[in-house]
Amino acid sequence: MDTPLILAINLGATSSKFGLFSGSEQIATANYPLDAEIAKLSNSKQRAARKEHLTRFLAEHDVQSLSLSAIAARGGLMKPLPTRGVYTVDPAMLEDLASERFGSHPANLSAIIASELGKSVEHKLPVYVVDPITIDTLCDEARVSGVPGITRTGRYHALNVHRAARAACRELGIPVNRATLVVAHFGSGVSICSMMYGRVIDVNDAQLGEGPFSVARAGTLPLRGVLDLAYNEADRSKLEQRLARESGLAAYLGTADFEEIERRLDKGDPSAYQAYEAMLFQSAKYIAAHAGSFGSRIHAVVLTGGLLKSKRFSQELRGRVGWIAPVFICPGEDELTALAEGAAEAITGVEPVLNYADAPSPLEAPPRSLYDVLNRSRKAATGRFVVAGGHHPEIAETIRISTQYGIHGFVLVGPESLIREQLETEGVDSQSLEIHDCAETEIVPRAIELVRKDDSSALVKGKCSTAALLKAVLDILPDGSAKPFLSHVAIIENPLTNRLIGICDGGLNVDPDLTKKIGIMQNAISTFQALGVKHPHVLLAAGMEDQGQDQPAIADAREIVKRHHEGEWPDAVIDGPFGIDIAYSKEAAVTKGIKTPVAGSADIVITPNLESCNFAMKLAIIYSNEPWAGLVVGGPFPVVLGSRADPAFNRVCALALAQLVAAGMAKQTRNAASEHTNG
Numbered sequence: 001m002d003t004p005l006i007l008a009i010n011l012g013a014t015s016s017k018f019g020l021f022s023g024s025e026q027i028a029t030a031n032y033p034l035d036a037e038i039a040k041l042s043n044s045k046q047r048a049a050r051k052e053h054l055t056r057f058l059a060e061h062d063v064q065s066l067s068l069s070a071i072a073a074r075g076g077l078m079k080p081l082p083t084r085g086v087y088t089v090d091p092a093m094l095e096d097l098a099s100e101r102f103g104s105h106p107a108n109l110s111a112i113i114a115s116e117l118g119k120s121v122e123h124k125l126p127v128y129v130v131d132p133i134t135i136d137t138l139c140d141e142a143r144v145s146g147v148p149g150i151t152r153t154g155r156y157h158a159l160n161v162h163r164a165a166r167a168a169c170r171e172l173g174i175p176v177n178r179a180t181l182v183v184a185h186f187g188s189g190v191s192i193c194s195m196m197y198g199r200v201i202d203v204n205d206a207q208l209g210e211g212p213f214s215v216a217r218a219g220t221l222p223l224r225g226v227l228d229l230a231y232n233e234a235d236r237s238k239l240e241q242r243l244a245r246e247s248g249l250a251a252y253l254g255t256a257d258f259e260e261i262e263r264r265l266d267k268g269d270p271s272a273y274q275a276y277e278a279m280l281f282q283s284a285k286y287i288a289a290h291a292g293s294f295g296s297r298i299h300a301v302v303l304t305g306g307l308l309k310s311k312r313f314s315q316e317l318r319g320r321v322g323w324i325a326p327v328f329i330c331p332g333e334d335e336l337t338a339l340a341e342g343a344a345e346a347i348t349g350v351e352p353v354l355n356y357a358d359a360p361s362p363l364e365a366p367p368r369s370l371y372d373v374l375n376r377s378r379k380a381a382t383g384r385f386v387v388a389g390g391h392h393p394e395i396a397e398t399i400r401i402s403t404q405y406g407i408h409g410f411v412l413v414g415p416e417s418l419i420r421e422q423l424e425t426e427g428v429d430s431q432s433l434e435i436h437d438c439a440e441t442e443i444v445p446r447a448i449e450l451v452r453k454d455d456s457s458a459l460v461k462g463k464c465s466t467a468a469l470l471k472a473v474l475d476i477l478p479d480g481s482a483k484p485f486l487s488h489v490a491i492i493e494n495p496l497t498n499r500l501i502g503i504c505d506g507g508l509n510v511d512p513d514l515t516k517k518i519g520i521m522q523n524a525i526s527t528f529q530a531l532g533v534k535h536p537h538v539l540l541a542a543g544m545e546d547q548g549q550d551q552p553a554i555a556d557a558r559e560i561v562k563r564h565h566e567g568e569w570p571d572a573v574i575d576g577p578f579g580i581d582i583a584y585s586k587e588a589a590v591t592k593g594i595k596t597p598v599a600g601s602a603d604i605v606i607t608p609n610l611e612s613c614n615f616a617m618k619l620a621i622i623y624s625n626e627p628w629a630g631l632v633v634g635g636p637f638p639v640v641l642g643s644r645a646d647p648a649f650n651r652v653c654a655l656a657l658a659q660l661v662a663a664g665m666a667k668q669t670r671n672a673a674s675e676h677t678n679g
Contacts, residue, residue, distance in 0.1 A: 004069035004347045007117075008339040009054065011074065011110045013188040013216065013245070014039055014256070016053035019336035020061055023344045028061045029336055040245070043100070043108055050109050054117070065121045072343035074335060075132020076108030077207065078356070080153055082365030084135045084162065085354050086346040089115050089127040092357035103155075103207055104240070107133060128353070130342030131158040133207070135200070136362040137498075140375050142194075142202040153362075156191035156203045157305070160333040164304035165195055168328040172300060175587070177497065180298040182290045182324070186307035186317075187333065188256065190214045190283070194290045199368075199498040202293060204286065208244050212282030215307070216256045218247035219282060249275050258307060265312070280313070284320035291324045304330040350586070352573070352597040358534060366532040367500060367660070369493050370627050370653045377656035378406035383663055384454055385640075385655055386411045388447035388469055389462030390435065391418035394642075396426035398651045403428070405652055407659070413438060413447045414463065440464075444472045451637055452476070456666040458658035460640045470508075473635045485519035486634040488641075489527055489604075490617045491657060493626050494584055501583065502528060502604045503620075506613030507630060507641070514556045517606060521560070523634040524604045525572050530664025539583040539602040540576025541612075545594065553577060553608035573597050580605060580616060629653040631661060638662055 008019040019029040032053040038046055057063070073089065078096045087093070089111045097108040111129055118125035136154040145152050161183045168183075169176040177198040185191040190211050194202040204211030204219070213219040233239040250256040252275040253264070264272035291298055301321050308314045308331040318327045345351035367373045387395055390412025399410055412419050416437035423430040438446050443464050451459045461469055470486065477484045488507030491500050505512065505520045512520060521538060528536040540557035557577035564574040575596045581588040586600030607613035621628050627650050632639035638658040642651050 004344055005067055006340045006343045006347075007063065007068050007071045007114075008336040008343075009071065009073045009110045009114050010335050010339065011050055011106050011113075013106050016050055017336055018054065018057040019340065020063060021337070021340035021344070024337060024341040026337065026340075030057050030060065032056065039106075043104055043106060046106065047109060047113070050106075051113055051116075054113055065117065065125070068121070068125055070126045070128060070343045070347055071114040071118050072128050072130055072339035073110035073114035074107045074159060074339065075129035075134070076110060077103035077105045077155070078132060078134050079359070080134050080136040080155075080362050081132065081356075081359050082136065082362040083354065083359070084131050084137070084158060086128050086130050086342045086351050087132065087354045087356045087359070089118075089129060090355070090357050093129070102134065104244075105133065105207060126347075128343050128346055130339050131162055133158060137199050137201065137368075138203070138362070139201040140372070153205065154200060154203045156193055156200065156206045157185040157187065157189070157333070158200075159335045159338050160304055161185055161191055161193055161195075161200070162198075163334060163338040164302050164328075164330040165198070167330050168300055168302040171328060172326075174299065179300070180294055180296075181300050181302055182287055182298060183302040183304065184283070184287050185333070186214070186283070186303070186305040186313070188215050188306075189217050190219070190305075192283075192286045192290055194293055196294070197498055202290065208240065211286050213248040213279060215258055216245055216248050216250045218243040249279060258310060258313075262310060262312060280316055280320065283317060287321045288324060298325045300325050301327045302330065303327060305333055306331075308332070349595050349597055350590070350599070352537070352601060360532065364532065366528070368498050369500065370491075370629060370657070373500075373629070373653065373660060374405055374407075374656045377659045383456035383458065383659050383666075384409040384411050384434075384451075385458055385460050385658070386413065386447050386451040387460045387462045388413055388443050389440075389464035390414045391422055392463035393422055393425070394648075394651070395460075395462045396422040396428055397648055398655070399423070399433070400426045400428050401648050402652050402655055405656075407652065407655060409659075410434070411436065411450055412462075413450065414443050415440065444468050448472050448476065455637075455669060456659075456662045458638045458640060458655070458662045460655070460658075461642060466641060469639070470632070473632075473639060477635060484634050484636075485516070485523065486632055487520040487523045488630060488632050489524050490613075490628055490630045492617070492620055492624070492628045497584070497600055499601075499603070500531075501602060503613055503617050504604065504606055506607070506610055506617050508610075508632065510610045512609065514559060517556055518560065519634070521574075521604070521606050522569070524606070525569065526665075527631070527633045527638075527661055528603050529571070530661045530668060532664065533603055534571070536572050536603040537598045537601050538572055538574040538576075538604045538606065539578055539580075539598045540574065541580045541583070541605050541607050542577035543608075544577075544579065545592070546577050576606075580607075627653050629657040631658055633661070637665070 003023045006021045010017040015034055016032045020027040038049050076097050114127045118127040134155050135158040138154045143152050165176050165183050169179050181195040183193045183195050189206045191206040192204050192211055193200045211219045253272055261272055301324055308329055314329050346353045391414045411434045413436045416435050419435055420430040451457045487505045489502045489504050490506055491502045494501040502524050504524050509516055525536050542553035546554050554577045575598045582599050583602035583605045589599035638661045640654045640658050
């Protein structure tokens with residue numbers, strides 16, 4: 001493939017920036033200042049000036065639209081997005097940006113004018129946004145504002161923040177997905193981010209309302225003052241304009257030109273000194289606050305953005321925060337390069353292209369960790385856990401701990417007297433639980449009968465035979481050529497990508513042939529879809545990449561990928577055979593020269609056999625010391641088997657996972673029935 005020619009567009013508050021790139025290599029850039037009076041106008045009234053800047057850039061550098069491979073635009077204020085990456089510009093995005101339903105920002109025009117240029121070309125250029133402002137990956141704790149009904153969200157300078165974090169980690173000599181950082185961007189607005197393993201888990205609202213005040217924006221304000229402003233200004237849009245574009249240093253000093261402010265500082269202007277020192281004071285305060293939220297020493301503080309080009313500001317801010325951790329300064333914002341890099345990776349297939357219209361809200365997005373699973377299970381509070389053999393001591397302990405995490409709904413099947421005895425030993429109130437008394441020989445059939453009564457229930461193995469329990473599940477599966485197939489999926493946290501990853505099958509199928517591997521894969525895809533992953537990424541693992549070897553794992557993977565390319569399993573992205581390191585790390589794929597959309601973004605890994613899966617899982621658990629959860633899937637309900645060596649917390653995670661999967665399966669069944677009826 002020829003190196004793609006990419007046009008990058010970045011429209012900011014005070015200028016229009018454009019770049020031409022061959023892949024990620026810069027050919028030409030330009031920065032056209034925006035007239036100060038035009039900068040005060042609404043986006044719609046700035047549009048003509050911005051298009052004139054674009055036309056001027058194309059003419060000055062003799063850029064022919066037909067020669068372009070793609071356009072990469074800075075993302076504006078759009079709906080909150082749960083995943084950073086490359087998004088295709090579609091009608092839904094353009095409508096949100098033009099209507100300003102999520103806020104007004106000059107960057108809104110970037111994708112709009114890029115789309116107009118893309119459509120003007122005969123072959124319609126692909127247009128992307130990369131790491132838009134509204135990426136929202138906040139942890140649950142960071143969302144709580146202190147006032148019910150007001151939820152904190154993340155809006156920040158994502159494009160430059162992640163670029164600067166990568167640059168700092170290269171100097172530190174550690175991968176960004178192993179680092180804890182506070183990354184602070186200072187431009188016309190300020191973003192101060194708590195970044196854990198590449199994920200921004202907390203950030204001030206860089207557009208409106210939090211953090212230090214900046215050159216032109218208000219930061220966190222005394223509530224009484226905000227109420228007074230709101231009471232005196234009936235027009236909300238004017239108030240937002242004042243806070244987002246006419247506050248900060250500009251309001252105190254009458255200018256947002258930082259070079260002019262520095263000249264006034266050099267002359268000893270007392271008003272300039274007071275306002276500047278206050279901004280510096282607040283900036284250091286919020287950086288320190290973010291560092292403190294980690295609970296342990298962070299690797300570095302990273303300072304970036306246009307204001308860091310000022311020697312005065314960079315040195316004085318470093319002096320105030322240097323006690324926290326090593327400070328790395330990345331002056332400016334090389335956002336044009338970051339845009340081009342993202343678009344190039346999308347074109348070459350290294351980076352998957354995400355669909356804006358289908359993107360869920362951050363609160364609806366798939367869980368990223370087992371702690372997310374626990375939190376969502378607690379909030380869902382649907383379905384029941386039918387325990388076959390509730391008189392096992394581990395069951396009583398699991399119920400006690402589950403209750404502490406807000407997980408309820410246990411139905412215990414077995415000898416009632418023994419069940420109550422175990423519960424009382426663990427200090428669990430047996431009167432609050434549903435208990436079905438039966439002889440041990442009747443436990444399994446009675447449990448199966450109960451779990452089938454509720455389509456969002458899960459079956460849990462207690463004190464009963466594993467073989468008898470699974471045989472009973474198999475016996476209720478429908479016959480026929482498409483008879484469901486049981487398999488095991490073990491789910492762990494991938495710290496390199498901040499997402500869950502399922503590894504199959506380390507529990508049931510010893511040496512699966514091609515047909516069984518397809519069954520294992522289909523079950524895992526359904527499981528992740530029940531968790532909210534619309535198009536799960538599947539990596540077919542082998543001991544080595546495909547070089548024509550006649551090995552079962554490679555041959556099976558080759559056949560599955562061939563059938564996938566022919567149209568099977570359109571609701572997933574499947575590739576392989578690859579080493580399992582490709583599932584975890586995009587960097588490993590780049591090093592090996594492998595281009596695949598599943599690199600570093602695999603949701604599911606299908607291993608060659610039970611032994612390899614079991615080894616991989618146990619090594620990952622032992623060396624990461626992180627929790628895991630396993631389910632038997634493929635039937636009408638998830639089954640929790642557990643392991644004799646499992647800590648109690650892992651058993652609780654498995655229950656929470658089963659509850660979410662059961663609820664997701666029930667929702668899928670209802671949606672399918674509704675579509676059939678309406679169809």
